[in-house]
Amino acid sequence: MSLRLRRGTDAQRLLITPAEGELIYTIDAKRLWVGDGTTVGGIMVNSGAAYGLDDLVDVDLSLSPNTGDVLKWDGDKFIAAAEGAFTPGGNYFIDIIDEDDNVILNATAGWFAGSIRSSNGTVILVDADNELFWGDLIGNVTGNLFGTVTGSVTGDLTGSVFSDDSSIIIDATSGKLPRLLCNVDNQLITTDVINATKIVINQLPIGAVGRTSGTTVYSQSDGPFNGPSMQLVGYRNLPDTGMQPLQVGDTAGQIRFSSANFGNGPNRPFSVVLNSVISEVGDNETTFTNGKFQIILPNGPDPDDASFTEITKGGILSTPVLKTGVYADATARDAYFTDRSLTPEDGMIIFLTSTGKFQGYAASSWANLN
Numbered sequence: 001m002s003l004r005l006r007r008g009t010d011a012q013r014l015l016i017t018p019a020e021g022e023l024i025y026t027i028d029a030k031r032l033w034v035g036d037g038t039t040v041g042g043i044m045v046n047s048g049a050a051y052g053l054d055d056l057v058d059v060d061l062s063l064s065p066n067t068g069d070v071l072k073w074d075g076d077k078f079i080a081a082a083e084g085a086f087t088p089g090g091n092y093f094i095d096i097i098d099e100d101d102n103v104i105l106n107a108t109a110g111w112f113a114g115s116i117r118s119s120n121g122t123v124i125l126v127d128a129d130n131e132l133f134w135g136d137l138i139g140n141v142t143g144n145l146f147g148t149v150t151g152s153v154t155g156d157l158t159g160s161v162f163s164d165d166s167s168i169i170i171d172a173t174s175g176k177l178p179r180l181l182c183n184v185d186n187q188l189i190t191t192d193v194i195n196a197t198k199i200v201i202n203q204l205p206i207g208a209v210g211r212t213s214g215t216t217v218y219s220q221s222d223g224p225f226n227g228p229s230m231q232l233v234g235y236r237n238l239p240d241t242g243m244q245p246l247q248v249g250d251t252a253g254q255i256r257f258s259s260a261n262f263g264n265g266p267n268r269p270f271s272v273v274l275n276s277v278i279s280e281v282g283d284n285e286t287t288f289t290n291g292k293f294q295i296i297l298p299n300g301p302d303p304d305d306a307s308f309t310e311i312t313k314g315g316i317l318s319t320p321v322l323k324t325g326v327y328a329d330a331t332a333r334d335a336y337f338t339d340r341s342l343t344p345e346d347g348m349i350i351f352l353t354s355t356g357k358f359q360g361y362a363a364s365s366w367a368n369l370n
Contacts, residue, residue: 005023005024005025006018006022006024006025007024007025007027008024008027009027009028010026010028010031013026013033013041013042014040014041016040016041017038017039017040017041018034018035018037018041018042019035019037020035020037021034021035022034022035023035023045024041031044032044053071056078058077058078059077059078059079060077060079063079063080064080065080066080066082068083069082069083070082070083093107094107095108098114102114113128114126115128115129131147159172160172160173232253232254232276233252233253234251234252234253236250245289246278246281246289247278247281248278248279248280248281249278250277250278251276251278252277252278253275253276254274254275254276255273255274256272256274257271257272257273259271271297271298272295273294273295273297273298274293274294274295274296275293275294275295275296276291276292276293276294277291277292278290278291279291279292279312279313280313292310292311292312293310294309294310295308295309295310307320308320324349324351324358325351326350326351326353327350327352327353328352328354329352329354329355330352330366333350333352333359333366344361344366345361347362348360348361349369350366355368357369357370358370
């Protein structure tokens with residue numbers, strides 16, 4: 001009596017789930033399988049033949065392993081991989097040590113120690129032995145910086161800045177610049193833009209007799225209309241249209257002189273105001289914008305009580321009261337010019353109290369005007 005088993009190729013075997021105890025013979029692989037009722041293709045029966053790891057269904061050795069490789073689960077099957085190899089894109093929480101067993105990266109404590117070098121061994125970023133940092137640093141830095149920065153710092157800097165003698169240059173607490181770009185002689189070195197609502201300049205020592213304390217600003221002069229200057233540029237800032245040119249009657253610039261009150265309330269009223277007002281608006285191509293210069297002398301809190309002296313287009317001077325030079329007599333008049341090495345010029349006007357006469361200078365001599 002003969003026994004005939006179900007037969008087929010190995011590929012056909014993998015398409016069925018044999019019943020428990022059912023035998024299957026693969027005609028291409030020459031192997032015998034037995035079913036358990038649940039395993040697809042059945043379970044291989046040991047026939048005494050030699051089998052390799054790649055005969056296991058969850059092992060893929062399609063890429064030939066190298067000496068020293070181990071089986072590593074890739075999430076779907078076992079594959080051959082080098083011992084200790086990392087999977088690209090994987091996350092690892094490990095310490096890193098050097099050849100002398102010194103810890104370089106401590107994953108638990110979160111610190112790094114050692115130098116970072118390029119492929120040719122040259123230090124390119126961190127020199128741990130000399131405590132130096134090389135190269136560009138891009139990104140945010142939180143912490144203290146000790147040492148010298150050679151290069152530019154682009155971005156926001158939070159904190160105070162100190163000089164070599166530990167004196168403060170930028171005070172982060174008060175927001176002030178106690179030594180604004182000054183050298184050891186308290187001279188302003190250079191600056192392009194100072195954006196502040198108030199600048200306090202310390203008083204300089206009094207020099208030779210006749211000099212007063214104050215602040216000196218140095219600037220290069222390259223000829224007429226191109227010398228040391230302070231430029232005040234005014235504009236209208238409207239809610240709907242933004243920055244717009246000034247119009248007739250607008251103040252283009254103003255310098256006010258007053259006395260500080262030193263903590264005893266607001267500063268005292270202005271004693272003198274230098275004011276520039278737009279008088280004509282042009283297109284700055286065929287016509288020009290002109291203004292008038294005012295010297296305002298307040299007389300109390302009411303602006304209507306102030307005295308105005310104006311210089312308008314054409315050099316026209318307008319003032320409530322004009323007072324010329326007053327001399328006792330002609331001898332005192334002439335002594336004034338001689339003592340100061342001055343020469344009278346045509347158009348000068350003075351007043352002599354001895355005669356009660358105004359005099360004008362013309363054609364090399366003084367002549368009475370009344």
